[in-house]
Amino acid sequence: MIRRKLEENFFRVLMVLATIAVAGSFFLIVGTIFYKGVPFMNWDMITKIPGGGFYIGKEGGVLNAIVGSLYVAGGATILGLLVSIPVAIYINMYLSGKNFIVNSLRIIFDVLFGIPSIVYGAFGFLIMVYFGIRASLLGGILAVTLLVIPILVRTLDEVIRTVPRELRDVSLSLGATRWEMSKVILRQIRPGIFTAILLSFGRGIGDVASVLFTAGFSDNIPTSLHQPAATLPLAIFFQLGSPVEEVQGRAYASALILTIVVLIITVLSSVLSKRFSKNSI
Amino acid sequence: MQSFRLIKDKIYSKLMLVLTLASVSIVILIGVGLYYKSIPVLHKLSWGTLLTSSQWKPLKGLFGFFPFIMGTLWVTAISIIIALPLCLLTSFYITEYASSRIRKILVPFVNLLSGIPPVIFGVWGVLFIIPLIQNNIAPHFVEFSTGYSVLAGGIVLAVMIFPLIVSIVCEVLNTIPKELKDASLALGATKWETIRKVSIRKASPGIIAAVVLAISRAFGETIAVLMVCGNNAVVPHSVFDPGYPLPALIANNYGEMLSIPMYESALMFAALLLFIIIFLFNIISRIILIRVERRLAA
Numbered sequence: 061m062i063r064r065k066l067e068e069n070f071f072r073v074l075m076v077l078a079t080i081a082v083a084g085s086f087f088l089i090v091g092t093i094f095y096k097g098v099p100f101m102n103w104d105m106i107t108k109i110p111g112g113g114f115y116i117g118k119e120g121g122v123l124n125a126i127v128g129s130l131y132v133a134g135g136a137t138i139l140g141l142l143v144s145i146p147v148a149i150y151i152n153m154y155l156s157g158k159n160f161i162v163n164s165l166r167i168i169f170d171v172l173f174g175i176p177s178i179v180y181g182a183f184g185f186l187i188m189v190y191f192g193i194r195a196s197l198l199g200g201i202l203a204v205t206l207l208v209i210p211i212l213v214r215t216l217d218e219v220i221r222t223v224p225r226e227l228r229d230v231s232l233s234l235g236a237t238r239w240e241m242s243k244v245i246l247r248q249i250r251p252g253i254f255t256a257i258l259l260s261f262g263r264g265i266g267d268v269a270s271v272l273f274t275a276g277f278s279d280n281i282p283t284s285l286h287q288p289a290a291t292l293p294l295a296i297f298f299q300l301g302s303p304v305e306e307v308q309g310r311a312y313a314s315a316l317i318l319t320i321v322v323l324i325i326t327v328l329s330s331v332l333s334k335r336f337s338k339n340s341i
Numbered sequence: 342m343q344s345f346r347l348i349k350d351k352i353y354s355k356l357m358l359v360l361t362l363a364s365v366s367i368v369i370l371i372g373v374g375l376y377y378k379s380i381p382v383l384h385k386l387s388w389g390t391l392l393t394s395s396q397w398k399p400l401k402g403l404f405g406f407f408p409f410i411m412g413t414l415w416v417t418a419i420s421i422i423i424a425l426p427l428c429l430l431t432s433f434y435i436t437e438y439a440s441s442r443i444r445k446i447l448v449p450f451v452n453l454l455s456g457i458p459p460v461i462f463g464v465w466g467v468l469f470i471i472p473l474i475q476n477n478i479a480p481h482f483v484e485f486s487t488g489y490s491v492l493a494g495g496i497v498l499a500v501m502i503f504p505l506i507v508s509i510v511c512e513v514l515n516t517i518p519k520e521l522k523d524a525s526l527a528l529g530a531t532k533w534e535t536i537r538k539v540s541i542r543k544a545s546p547g548i549i550a551a552v553v554l555a556i557s558r559a560f561g562e563t564i565a566v567l568m569v570c571g572n573n574a575v576v577p578h579s580v581f582d583p584g585y586p587l588p589a590l591i592a593n594n595y596g597e598m599l600s601i602p603m604y605e606s607a608l609m610f611a612a613l614l615l616f617i618i619i620f621l622f623n624i625i626s627r628i629i630l631i632r633v634e635r636r637l638a639a
Binding site for chain 2: 064065067068071072074075076077078079081082083085086088089090092093096143144146147149150151154163165167168169170171172174175176177178179180181182183186187206209213237238239240242262265266267268269272273293296297300311312315318319322323325326327330
């Protein structure tokens with residue numbers, strides 16, 4: 061009896077410790093980034109593009125990378141939505157009842173979701189070579205679009221599935237076509253679409269491997285789709301590899317910027333999805 | 342008017358069908374595209390040579406992927422060995438022990454962790470894990486280590502796959518009927534005994550699926566691993582040796598790729614390899630998970 065009680069308590073303590081380790085790793089990471097990044101943070105970082113001699117520690121900031129990342133993640137999210145909203149609607153509205161096809165499609169999107177960004181990057185690079193596009197904002201947006209489509213489709217699919225079946229039946233029984241019914245559903249899932257946008261944007265803004273081959277790097281803010289664009293994660297990566305201390309410091313500060321942006325996006329999306337799930341029940 | 346609406350519906354239906362087919366066919370296109378690009382290197386060297394040779398001399402046209410495959414396997418194995426016990430214990434705690442208030446505090450942090458970009462994990466690895474290994478862990482075991490090692494890669498990856506494993510295992514544990522656990526508890530078993538003899542047994546397919554998904558995630562992770570692994574093209578023999586996983590190889594050599602003949606083809610072969618393994622692992626785990634879900638519904 062005592063042995064069993066001891067065993068119970070032993071594993072209970074172990075579980076608490078494991079939970080602290082898992083949840084605590086978040087604080088450890090964010091804490092490290094803040095601790096190292098805050099001393100190097102200043103206005104120049106987010107308001108200036110790299111000046112002359114930036115990479116040997118002279119003045120400037122990473123505005124080029126911030127704007128580049130916003131362009132890439134924003135462009136990819138918009139393109140991705142144009143594809144994924146129709147796909148999610150088609151799967152749920154037009155294919156409803158054909159369970160085998162629907163399930164197979166869902167598995168394929170899950171698999172696409174699992175494919176690492178380096179493979180999307182390599183594939184995006186192949187497409188660019190094929191069409192003769194050089195490393196540019198356009199190339200980056202295309203590669204990241206491939207990356208975010210599965211995220212968008214999966215999220216939208218989940219959201220559409222929460223819409224009560226009756227709503228569809230009512231619109232159909234009133235003589236609406238499936239397309240008109242879809243418009244009703246779309247209005248219903250608006251907050252869900254916003255969650256999907258945030259998720260995709262967060263993934264797009266933080267990913268390196270997909271833009272490494274495709275977006276290139278530039279010290280200037282791109283003014284057209286055909287110019288190379290810097291991205292924030294790539295800027296962190298390059299600056300961290302520098303032997304100059306100031307440049308490394310800027311990498312920490314850039315990491316701080318990216319962390320804050322991504323945390324805000326994640327918190328917003330989870331708050332939104334919570335509110336949404338409240339509405340739907 | 343009536344027919345106009347129907348025609349509109351038809352047109353939209355066809356358009357959506359095209360978009361759906363197009364996005365689904367990305368899977369096939371990636372496979373075919375990468376294979377097509379790997380043909381030159383596959384013509385020159387056989388699959389066997391590519392996979393088992395340790396000769397990596399791009400300038401001489403020798404492409405042996407063995408060190409990189411071993412690098413990937415070491416890093417992945419270390420990450421799973423660290424992450425699996427921690428994540429299982431955490432999932433048990435969240436689903437069986439924690440009060441709903443604690444759960445409400447804990448779960449968001451797991452979500453936040455999953456939102457952190459890979460490059461941030463990499464920076465954290467360089468700033469925190471590398472010095473930790475170099476100064477505090479390695480000196481107890483080996484004479485000298487820079488800290489840049491497969492162990493560092495494994496630890497960083499482990500933290501990256503925490504949220505994935507925890508969320509899937511928690512979901513699976515929640516599908517276990519309460520009656521089963523109640524029966525075990527009513528017979529006098531302690532909570533831990535119930536977990537060990539009922540929950541784990543019932544959840545094992547789901548746990549396996551979670552691990553397979555985590556492995557495929559760890560396989561493909563690029564930038565964080567690239568930053569902490571040391572990137573030395575030799576087969577690692579201890580956890581303190583540097584390694585050079587496949588994704589890091591692809592990412593690191595992009596610049597010189599086009600100047601050396603066959604190099605591009607060899608790197609695309611590396612991407613193809615990753616794609617095939619991850620594709621298979623994903624399919625397997627998704628099918629297991631769907632089975633688990635069905636069993637619940639039945």
